Amino acid sequence: MGVLDGVTGLSRHFTPESLAEHLLSRATPNPDGCLIVRGYGSQRGVHQKIAGRAWAHIAAYAVFVGPLEPGLQVDHTCGVKDCIEPTHLRLATHAENCRSRTQPDTCRNGHPREVNPATGRYRRVCRACNADAQRRWRVREAEERRLSQTPEGIAAAVERYRSVSGRDPGR
Numbered sequence: 001m002g003v004l005d006g007v008t009g010l011s012r013h014f015t016p017e018s019l020a021e022h023l024l025s026r027a028t029p030n031p032d033g034c035l036i037v038r039g040y041g042s043q044r045g046v047h048q049k050i051a052g053r054a055w056a057h058i059a060a061y062a063v064f065v066g067p068l069e070p071g072l073q074v075d076h077t078c079g080v081k082d083c084i085e086p087t088h089l090r091l092a093t094h095a096e097n098c099r100s101r102t103q104p105d106t107c108r109n110g111h112p113r114e115v116n117p118a119t120g121r122y123r124r125v126c127r128a129c130n131a132d133a134q135r136r137w138r139v140r141e142a143e144e145r146r147l148s149q150t151p152e153g154i155a156a157a158v159e160r161y162r163s164v165s166g167r168d169p170g171r
């Protein structure tokens with residue numbers, strides 16, 4: 001069994017050495033410690049193909065970690081699908097792979113999460129939740145403003161002013 005046997009779709013002419021070189025020449029480390037590979041796909045945060053039609057993370061596992069095992073998948077412990085950092089790759093069963101997603105693909109309110117193109121990871125802040133929170137805040141603020149303009153609201157404001165300043169307003 002050769003090191004590259006389990007790497008399907010790989011161009012024939014690659015050796016483990018030339019494939020390792022090819023992968024590294026197309027990869028850039030990011031501040032999270034991931035090694036982000038640039039494959040044929042231009043989109044960040046998705047699995048990338050390189051060297052023919054081989055998945056980059058599978059090729060990387062085979063040449064940097066190895067060996068691949070039939071029936072097991074290459075899983076990212078970092079959750080970044082276009083990462084080929086050897087220490088972020090491990091073999092897992094399909095079930096483990098699904099369970100171990102470090103980042104759920106929806107926020108806690110069920111909105112689909114957005115991938116940050118700079119990091120390939122999901123954005124921490126959910127824009128939909130953020131917009132909801134801002135909307136609620138604006139409603140609350142408008143309601144407070146409305147209440148402050150009723151006679152009771154004005155009396156309460158005068159009372160607050162008095163207790164803080166010790167004087168009546170307007171004197």
Ligand SMILES: [Zn+2]
Pocket residue numbers: 033034035076078079080083084085088
């Ligand atoms: Zn990574």
Ligand SMILES: [Zn+2]
Pocket residue numbers: 107108109110111126127128129130
């Ligand atoms: Zn949300």
